[in-house]
Amino acid sequence: MIKIKFPDNSLRSFKAGTTVLEVAQSISEGLARNVLSAKFNDHTVETATPLLKDGEIQLFTWNNEQGKNAFWHSSAHVLAQSILALYPDAKLTIGPAIENGFYYDVDFGDHSITEKELKDLEKKFLEFARQKFEFKMRGVSKKDALDFYKKDKNPYKVELIENLDDGSITFCDHADFTDLCRGGHIPNTGLIKAVKLLNVAGAYWRGDEKNKQLTRIYGISFPKQKELTEYIELLEEAKKRDHRKLGKELELFSFSQRVGQGLPLWLPKGAALRERLEGFLKEAQKKAGYEQVISPHIGNKDLYITSGHYEKYGDDSFQPIETPAQGETFLLKPMNCPHHCEIYKTKPWSYKELPKRYAEFGTVYRYEQSGELHGLTRVRGFTQDDAHIFCTPDQLDQEFKDVIDLVLYVFNSLGFNNFESQVSIRDIKNPGKYIGDAKNWEKAEQSIINAAEEKNLEFKIEEGEAAFYGPKLDFMVKDAIGRKWQLGTIQVDYNLPERFDLTYKGSDNLFHRPVMIHRAPFGSLERFVAILLEHTAGNLPIWLAPTQVNLLCVSEKHEKYSKKVLNYLENNEIRASLDDRNETIGKKIREAEISKVPFMLIIGEKEAKMNNVSVRKHRVGDIGLMGAENFVNLIKEEISKSISKFGS
Numbered sequence: 001m002i003k004i005k006f007p008d009n010s011l012r013s014f015k016a017g018t019t020v021l022e023v024a025q026s027i028s029e030g031l032a033r034n035v036l037s038a039k040f041n042d043h044t045v046e047t048a049t050p051l052l053k054d055g056e057i058q059l060f061t062w063n064n065e066q067g068k069n070a071f072w073h074s075s076a077h078v079l080a081q082s083i084l085a086l087y088p089d090a091k092l093t094i095g096p097a098i099e100n101g102f103y104y105d106v107d108f109g110d111h112s113i114t115e116k117e118l119k120d121l122e123k124k125f126l127e128f129a130r131q132k133f134e135f136k137m138r139g140v141s142k143k144d145a146l147d148f149y150k151k152d153k154n155p156y157k158v159e160l161i162e163n164l165d166d167g168s169i170t171f172c173d174h175a176d177f178t179d180l181c182r183g184g185h186i187p188n189t190g191l192i193k194a195v196k197l198l199n200v201a202g203a204y205w206r207g208d209e210k211n212k213q214l215t216r217i218y219g220i221s222f223p224k225q226k227e228l229t230e231y232i233e234l235l236e237e238a239k240k241r242d243h244r245k246l247g248k249e250l251e252l253f254s255f256s257q258r259v260g261q262g263l264p265l266w267l268p269k270g271a272a273l274r275e276r277l278e279g280f281l282k283e284a285q286k287k288a289g290y291e292q293v294i295s296p297h298i299g300n301k302d303l304y305i306t307s308g309h310y311e312k313y314g315d316d317s318f319q320p321i322e323t324p325a326q327g328e329t330f331l332l333k334p335m336n337c338p339h340h341c342e343i344y345k346t347k348p349w350s351y352k353e354l355p356k357r358y359a360e361f362g363t364v365y366r367y368e369q370s371g372e373l374h375g376l377t378r379v380r381g382f383t384q385d386d387a388h389i390f391c392t393p394d395q396l397d398q399e400f401k402d403v404i405d406l407v408l409y410v411f412n413s414l415g416f417n418n419f420e421s422q423v424s425i426r427d428i429k430n431p432g433k434y435i436g437d438a439k440n441w442e443k444a445e446q447s448i449i450n451a452a453e454e455k456n457l458e459f460k461i462e463e464g465e466a467a468f469y470g471p472k473l474d475f476m477v478k479d480a481i482g483r484k485w486q487l488g489t490i491q492v493d494y495n496l497p498e499r500f501d502l503t504y505k506g507s508d509n510l511f512h513r514p515v516m517i518h519r520a521p522f523g524s525l526e527r528f529v530a531i532l533l534e535h536t537a538g539n540l541p542i543w544l545a546p547t548q549v550n551l552l553c554v555s556e557k558h559e560k561y562s563k564k565v566l567n568y569l570e571n572n573e574i575r576a577s578l579d580d581r582n583e584t585i586g587k588k589i590r591e592a593e594i595s596k597v598p599f600m601l602i603i604g605e606k607e608a609k610m611n612n613v614s615v616r617k618h619r620v621g622d623i624g625l626m627g628a629e630n631f632v633n634l635i636k637e638e639i640s641k642s643i644s645k646f647g648s
Contacts, residue, residue: 005056014051021047021187024059034061036186037070044070044184046137062223072097074135074185075192075221079104081177082124083217087111092179093156093205093214101220105203107156108215118197118217125195132190133174137183142166145180156205194228195221198235202371209369237481243530244375246538250595252529252546253376262373262380264526272546272575274383274525278361280544281385281410281521284646288406290359290387295339297363301329306499307338308435312468318367332365336386337493337518341500344390344514349504354514355391355399361525362386376530383525389517390502396515400451400473400490403519406646407475407488410521413643414532415541416487418478421457423448424465434468436495444492445471469495470518479535487528491518539619542598543639549576550597551613552588554604556580561608565601565628572632593618599635 001013004023014023020040024047025032038045041055044066051057060067076095083090083106095104140148142161148171149157157180161169172181174189186192197219205211222228239245247253252270259265266274282292301320304310313334321330333339340358349356363383372378391399411419425445426434434441448471452459459473466472470493476484493516496502503511522528532540542548549569553562559580569576579588585602592600602614606625613631615623626634 002051003054004051005054007058016052017050019047020045020049020051020057020059023051023057031059031061035059036061036067036191037184039066044182046135046183046185047187048134048136069097070184070186071191071223072102072221074189075195075219076102076104077135077172077174077177077179077181077185078125078128078189078192078195079121079197079217079219080106080179081128081175082121084177085124085128086117086120091154091156094160095179101198101218103216103218105205105214105216107212113200113215113217118200121217122195122197125197128175129189129192129195131175132188134188135185136173137170137181137185138173139167140169140171142169145169145171148178149180191223192221193223194225195219196228196232204369204371207369234481238483238534241481241534241537242375243377243533246533247376250533250538252533260380261370262368262378264376264379264381269546270529273529273540273544276544276546277522277525277528278385280413280643282359284406284409285357285359285387287646288357288402289355290357293340293343293358293360295333295336295343295360295362297333297365298330299333299339301331303338303342304331304334307335307341307496308469308499309334309338313366316367318365333362334364334366336360336362336364336384337388337496337516338500340386340388341496341502341516344388344502345500349390349514351392351504351506351512354504355389355395357387357389359385359387376526379526382527385520385522385525385528387519389519390497390504390514391517392504392506392512393515396447396492396517397451397454399517400447400492401455403490403517404451404455404457404473407490407519407521409646410488411475411477414544415535416477416479419487420476420478420484421452421459422465422474422476423452423459423461423471424467424474425461425463425471426466427464430464433464434466436469436498440494440498441471444494447492448473448490467491467518469493472518477531479531480537483534485531487523487531488521489519489523492516493518538596540596541642542635543643545575545596545598547575547577547595547597548635549574549599549601550592550595551576551578551601551603552585552592553578553580554585554602556582558603558605558608562603565603565613568628569632574632574635589616598638599631601631 002016003011003013005011020038021032024035035047037060038047039058040051062068076097080092080095087108091107093105095102145161146158149161160180170181170183171178172185197217199218201216202213203216204213220231250269251267252273253267254265256265298321301310317334318332343358344356361383363381365381368378368380389399426441452473470491472489472491474486475488477487478484497513497516502514504514506512551562551566553559562578566576566578589600596618598618600616602616607613612625612627614625615631617623
């Protein structure tokens with residue numbers, strides 16, 4: 001007999017060789033029908049896997065992230081089977097599960113997949129799925145695995161296998177289809193009731209632009225047709241909210257091939273939006289004791305060698321900049337933190353002068369492959385709302401909690417009330433990914449956990465997600481349609497102070513190392529604006545809107561009075577514009593609605609004669625006739641309701 005421990009810490013005995021499915025059946029038939037995958041002693045296993053020794057088990061259903069992962073991973077296999085059925089000469093590469101669905105990268109030779117062909121693949125997919133083929137794992141020797149794919153004339157799978165150790169290679173079979181696979185499948189294909197192949201994209205083999213470009217087919221599948229229908233509706237809503245579409249409609253930003261891929265151009269309204277966001281955070285930071293600094297867009301190569309950024313990212317960054325001086329090399333700034341370390345070093349510090357809090361809206365540059373670029377969410381040049389706190393170890397706990405307060409203030413002010421927290425720690429099995437002493441890492445990780453607990457944050461711990469120089473607390477917000485985005489981040493760092501030889505004189509008159517906190521509530525202005533636009537569908541809060549009021553002049557006769565009202569609004573610090581074009585008032589109203597300006601003021605004969613304005617509110621309609629003074633009070637009341645002062 002073997003003893004199996006369950007997540008509630010209960011222990012049950014089973015006969016050796018009992019399968020995962022039989023364990024689920026022993027609990028309830030309902031669970032057995034719904035179990036998709038499992039983990040046994042921290043290893044992903046199949047429902048048909050026999051259990052031969054004592055251990056801990058977790059059973060996953062569609063309601064678990066791991067269950068969905070197994071479902072979509074299995075769906076990728078069915079897609080691959082369908083591809084080979086319709087395109088026998090296609091060469092399969094890899095097909096993983098992703099956050100929402102799955103994809104498969106395929107070499108179709110010179111063939112380009114059309115929209116109609118995606119429909120044909122969907123049809124074939126469902127045909128295979130309905131046959132309830134079981135997924136079966138088997139171990140294969142390296143020689144046999146290589147022979148299999150050499151016979152198949154698939155150089156991609158051969159390359160993958162050549163990099164694997166003999167004895168660790170497994171194949172997955174279902175029906176007459178075989179694929180190289182590590183495991184994690186649902187019991188059979190019949191559980192897949194609905195599928196949608198979403199789009200086709202290009203992807204370089206192994207993510208390297210020097211390699212051949214493959215065809216990537218994205219898809220998503222569900223155990224019920226109803227869930228697919230709901231997902232398609234969500235996608236349609238997401239299309240309406242796409243920040244790239246809204247950015248163009250609202251005249252916020254643009255891209256130019258001549259300027260370069262991934263380098264956004266901020267138009268006047270977009271620049272005004274950025275300016276408001278910067279001003280909002282600067283005001284809060286000032287109250288919190290931060291000092292503004294500015295650092296250059298480039299730095300000497302030695303700076304990034306010292307920080308460790310060159311070692312970790314040098315090969316994947318923009319190429320070095322050589323100056324006319326022999327041996328002098330610069331790099332575009334990938335991070336602000338090394339520059340802030342050098343700012344700290346400009347003078348000696350006493351423990352009495354700490355903490356020092358340096359903040360900068362610093363633009364950084366990172367080379368992203370062209371296929372990875374996406375609007376403002378993935379760019380090559382972006383501005384971080386960066387700040388670095390240099391403090392004593394005794395100050396660390398309070399400083400970290402104060403930063404949490406600042407991040408939550410930002411989220412609440414901008415309507416991101418639904419969020420999750422994640423403590424990202426190192427992967428202790430892969431020490432080469434990180435720099436610094438293991439003891440310092442342990443201290444840093446524990447300090448983050450302690451602060452999160454004291455702030456009553458609900459959080460999960462994710463191993464292997466830390467930055468290379470330190471662990472971090474990440475915030476994942478949910479937008480209005482339920483999508484998750486990683487936004488604010490706070491990191492604890494014992495390593496850069498060591499690398500840059502940063503010190504302060506303690507009360508014992510000896511020199512000590514400060515601890516460094518990295519933080520960015522927005523993350524980057526570009527990505528934050530993108531997420532904010534999609535969250536609000538472009539209906540920005542009134543305090544943030546680039547234009548708060550649009551004055552619509554009915555005819556030329558009313559221009560003089562309209563300009564008088566405009567001047568009055570501007571004197572009261574209300575951002576307003578005047579539409580005095582020779583167009584119908586109906587057209588002006590429609591265009592103002594599309595532009596999502598919070599308020600419109602209609603000014604015609606009646607309004608000019610009575611010294612009033614007719615007020616329309618975006619998405620509400622007419623709210624009445626009033627004097628300009630009363631309207632200003634209305635605006636100010638709206639603003640005060642939509643945002644609070646930090647610390648109040």
